[in-house]
Amino acid sequence: MDLELSKKSAAAKALEYVEDGMVLGLGTGSTANYFIELLAEKIKEGNLSIIGIPTSTRTKELALGLGIELSTLEQHQPDLDVDGADQIDAEFNLIKGGGGAHTREKKVATASKRFIVIADPTKLVDRLDWHVPIEVLPHSREQVEQKLLEIGGKPELRENFTTDGGNLILDTKIEIPDALELESRLNSIPGVIDNGIFAKRRPELVIMGKGEGTKVMER
């Protein structure tokens, strides 16, 4: 299956949920980028006026370059957030943060009235088992690594990478028997800013691209 086409199809389907005048959370990553490009095309055609809330510096630059009006969470509440994911389980728990933007992505998703995830079929799994990206204050790295080892995690520093907030990412292999519990547990470690498990804020809809087609899944 053509994965890029699947991502594009999911992005195009998500555009059907966008209404004139909406405030939109704009996700980060290759699938979200397709959505932002299609959104910009529709705005240019003159059929749509929206305000975007970007979830990363990369997304902000892309959206500004495409002429999309932007704002912040302090000024606007998003009606809808559209973002990608690294893994999605049957209950719509997610792992995000492959692009290291999960802290802001979670803030925007949590503030949004509705949250749609767009993805290709490789992202759908029975059980979450991807490494969990954990954003960590640079001076807390060693203490957090120690704590993660104590709870059975295998943290690996993401090399040559700092987040938009100037922090580090520890990509951590760890068993996820209960996504909601682990999301809270990881965030209770001093020095952790946020982790890539989205169990408290799950999407209402997942749009899975399948080649030229899509499958819309609702919780």
Ligand code: 5RP
């Ligand atoms: C970035 C993310 C992305 O949504 C996730 O990595 C999916 O990316 P892609 O659409 O490129 O597969 O969480 O922090």
